[in-house]
Amino acid sequence: MSVAFTKEDSAATASETLLPDRPISPHPNLVTEAGLKALQQQLRQAQDAYEAAQGIEDVDERRRQGALPLRDGRYFAARVRTAQVVPDPTSAENVAFGSTVTFRRDDGRVQTYRIVGEDEADPKAGMISFVSPVATILMGKAVGDVVTVSGQEIEIVAIK
Template identity: 75%
Template sequence: MSVAFTKEESAETASETQLPDRPISEHPNLVTADGLKALERQLAEAQAALEAAAGIDDVNEKRRQSALPLRDARYLTERVRTAQVIDPPTSHDVVAFGSTVTFERDDGRVQTYRIVGEDEADPKAGTISFVAPVAQLLMGKAVGDVAVMSGRELEIIKIA
């Protein structure tokens, strides 16, 4: 095997294992206290995966095993560094960051979401990001207020 072929193969392998950075949002990094704990836990998991990969003897396999946790560690380090913990709302008069809001759509569907930071949002689990269009629409509104989104009405029926 020629040295040129070996170097080319290594270069290809390296380029396959250098993942681009995860994009960082332009919005303030608002988080709940639980959201910060989750970010710190995920960072610790990424660092543990990097440590495990460091013990692999084969250089190419080490690169492959390190790629994802390295990218995640860079992202999570920045997100933990810039996190701004927002205390839970002290009032349930209006929808705010950290509020759990229940609203009824004009088609009769009732939905409940807690408004949280971008990294902790999971609509299937009942949380949405404060920058999500529906969250932006509902924030600052009170029970009984109606918001219109894409021609559809959403009436706030509960804030907790």
């Protein structure tokens, strides 16, 4: 085997194993209690996957298999370390972090979302980030308030 071929393999392996860090939001890392537990679980999964990869005999394959869990482990460790747990709201008078808000759009659609941390957000599951445009505008509002989001009016019909 030529030295050049070995270097190409090493370069390819290096590019596959030196993954850039996942971007971390500049916003405060607010989370619900469930959100913190989910971050801790994701950190454990990344650590377990990395440990499993370390058992692979071939060094290049070990590096390839360990690259993603190593990167994810760094991300989730930082997110767990900086997490600020926000207790569930004690009042349903105004929209707050952790509130579940139901609103009616001016086209008649009724939607319900819980306002949660960035890592918890999953609009398909009814959870939006507190820094999303809709959540930002809804924060502090009450039932009956009408606000404009992206040129469309929405009316808050319930807060839980």
